[in-house]
Amino acid sequence: xxxxxxxxxxxxxxxxxxxxxxxxxxxxxxxxxxxxxxxxxxxxxxxxxxxxxxxxxxxxxxxxxxxxxxxxxxxxxxxxxxxxxxxxxxxxxxxxxxxxxxxxxxxxxxxxxxxxxxxxxxxxxxxxxxxxxxx
Numbered sequence: 001x002x003x004x005x006x007x008x009x010x011x012x013x014x015x016x017x018x019x020x021x022x023x024x025x026x027x028x029x030x031x032x033x034x035x036x037x038x039x040x041x042x043x044x045x046x047x048x049x050x051x052x053x054x055x056x057x058x059x060x061x062x063x064x065x066x067x068x069x070x071x072x073x074x075x076x077x078x079x080x081x082x083x084x085x086x087x088x089x090x091x092x093x094x095x096x097x098x099x100x101x102x103x104x105x106x107x108x109x110x111x112x113x114x115x116x117x118x119x120x121x122x123x124x125x126x127x128x129x130x131x132x133x134x135x
Contacts, residue, residue: 045070048108051101058097073098 047055052066059069076094 043074048105050104050108054101054104055097058093062093069097 055069056066059066062069064072073094077098
């Protein structure tokens with residue numbers, strides 16, 4: 001068993017060391033997002049649970065992974081005006097997803113501001129012993 005584990009470890013090290021090497025001419029497929037041999041970078045983005053759920057639903061409708069849809073939205077937002085990297089129907093759908101996400105974020109911020117105002121007013125007008133913070 002130790003020989004198998006050693007072999008796996010050795011092969012993993014070799015694969016990692018050569019992962020940026022050009023693909024052989026006989027290879028089928030490409031390495032996405034690595035034009036010109038540049039290593040892709042990873043971007044972490046925080047979303048509210050509601051935003052992530054909405055993105056997940058839209059990704060399912062589009063038949064793509066969530067990260068792919070997120071990347072498409074980011075790239076679409078970065079594209080120069082008039083750049084038609086995606087078709088008009090897809091661009092409209094992505095625009096709707098982005099608009100809905102922004103609307104959701106604004107609504108969330110407004111609701112949070114209203115809640116804070118109500119809480120502040122309650123603390124000013126109601127005796128502290130009658131106020132209990134929600135769990």
